[in-house]
Amino acid sequence: MEALLYGWPWLALSAGAILVLVLGLAPRPAGAPPRLRDPKWLLQIGLPIYMLHQFEEHGRDVFGRPYPFHASFCGVLGHPDLATCPADPAFLFAVNVGAVWIAFITGALAGPRHAMVGATALGVPLVNAFMHIGPAVAKQAYNPGVLTSVLLLLPLALIGLRGLAGAGLLDRPRIAAVVAAGVALHAGLLVSLTAFERGLLSHPALLAVQVALGFVPLALGLVVGNARRA
Template identity: 40%
Template sequence: MSWLAWAATAAYLLHQFEEHGIDARGMPYAFRSTLCATFGFADATHCPIPDAFIAAVNIPVVWLAGPISALLGRRWPAIALSYLSVPAVNAVAHLGPAIASGSYNPGLVTAVLLFLPLSIWTFRIALRRPDLGGLAVAATLLGGILIHAVLMLSLKAYLAGGISETVLIAIQIFNPAVPMLLVAAVASRRPLRRAT
């Protein structure tokens, strides 16, 4: 599971490049425009979504939670599994709009080619392991849904004037802990086996 968490972290770094570097159409930093359009702002230059929000989402979840999950996963495989919550649900978040609109969105290629196969492979392995199983996989998927819901709802609250930019950023910094805590809570209900 630790190795798979490292693989998911590497896949996510490539995904970040497609979203925030150069996308599959050759457009630089295309994700922000797509995100702004999702919230009804056609012009990204006048979009009120702060650039700091993008950094606060991506750095903690990929550069911190990924390696932390992989390192802790050497002793506690459920923690490594929990990291797959993010790419698994993110793949659906890219694939759903692409199917609905019939068009590409920044991040779609890496979501389909990297996130989907890696998530399916990891969940298949986890389902066969007696120390993980269906409950841990379900908790992982629920964690992914929750982390994405918190992200989008907090951004919506910020845009509506309900929370400050500081609170918005703080939420994103702590949000990646949600899947880890949820899966750890589920794993603690059964004897937590350390990997050998």
């Protein structure tokens, strides 16, 4: 179990790199729009790009430090002693492999027909990028994940939203829903973590909540998408 909790970022790196190459180099069907304007392609590329970001956060950061985000996040929570930190490796695994991967996979599977599902998944990298970039700018200091937030996450979210909007699948109210989905997922994990620390949630329940949060973009995307069509 420990090998999985600490080794999954290497799986994310390998799978992410392979999928980026496949999606980036695969021949385009006749008559298909350019990749950056193709809703189907934009909804598929999200998870591989995010996986590369996850490696900088949880695999090796730019200084070569292993599993760097754990200590950084626990420090922000006021728990410099990792033994007392409520955000243990199982929690981080449930957030990243549970919530984040579920959000992107459901978005890719829903495809352009239910584009709001994939679009709301883009709220995750959009909000997460600012949660890395904001502190880095404010403190003038590096944090694990900020480099790929600037180079990958923020461009992913902005290009993805622009491409979906250009295809007529997004308007301003729907973009607001995308941001709301990203905020809701991040707020949910912090609220549940606080509840666990106060004894209001058991550890298994804490992990289950993180997995459930992965379906927030799916639910919100379906509700908003159906409402707008109606």
